[in-house]
Amino acid sequence: MEVSIQPLSRTLDFRPGENLLEVLRNNQIPISYSCMSGRCGTCRCHVRSGNVMTSGVAESNAPAVDGQTILACQTTLVDNCVIEIPEIDEIVAHPAKILKTTVIGIEDLTHDIKRIRLSLPKSFEFSPGQYATLQFTPQHVRPYSMAVTANAEEVEFHIRLVQDGRVTSYVEKELAVGQSVRLSGPLGTAYLRKKYAGPIVCIAGGTGLAPILSILRGMVEADMRNPVHIYFGVRSEQDIYGLHWLEELREALPALTAHVVVASGQAGGVHRTGVVTDAVNADWKSMSGWRAYLAGAPAMVEAATILLRQKGVEPDHIYADAFYASGV
Known part of the structure; x- marks a missing residue:
């Protein structure tokens, strides 16, 4: 079986049942990826023709149709197909991490927005514009975007308090400096494209x-x-x-x-x-x-x-x- 990769104009051999992301990586095809589990969205690509099967939280062993957006890590190759990978010159590959961070700052930015700063036990690589999932307790989990760029010391988030919000009520009333917060990521595809020079x-x-x-x-x-x-x-x-x-x-x-x-x-x-x-x-x-x-x-x-x-x-x-x- 063969899969044609556009716009690279390359054709790869595969065995039915193989995972698309693994086929791409094994053939040194540049593609963004992170979590490998269908959550981060960075390995997004498009089916241009042919037959593949997708799986994940939203879909279970569902066939993809022509023109459909898919996640390479959640796609099984079953027949000859054409796959388009967007922006091959802007690849990011930040291995997903789960880190135990510590709250080092809580500051009011407005009447209902708090600035939360977390110290990192080790470096957390991400591209500007991406986000992470913060777990304050097992019952209080929510994704938030980083407001800073990657560094070895800390990350920063801006959290708007929502009336009767389960997670934000915890942030408002119980979160304190010194507490641990589990951070996982990075996630998201709205990251800075550094090679673009236009407006x-x-x-x-x-x-x-x-x-x-x-x-x-x-x-x-x-x-x-x-x-x-x-x-x-x-x-x-x-x-x-x-x-x-x-x-x-x-x-x-x-x-x-x-x-x-x-x-x-x-x-x-x-x-x-x-x-x-x-x-x-x-x-x-x-x-x-x-x-x-x-x-x-x-x-x-x-x-x-x-x-x-x-x-x-x-x-x-x-x-x-x-x-x-x-x-x-």
């Missing part, structure tokens, strides 16, 4: 600013000079945070422009008012050739994705990992 738009809602800060900090470390526009949408003035970080990043990234958009703000005030996607729509007639990083509530990410595609941004160049509110 970038980042759209963040609320604590979606955290992964965008990580991406911008990653750009500084990589000495990227791209024109960047960040649109930071919040509900009200009291929800704004992180402006001093954005100012520091603007000094390091001269081509960075930050737009703060307040949904219930006063017209004529310091910041723009209205819906964050409306601000993007008003500023740009065409965004063909741009790359986009989106972070925030699923409804915002979906609306921004639709808008950006209308503006000419290629679907494969819109990067987002939307978090759902279940169990917050």
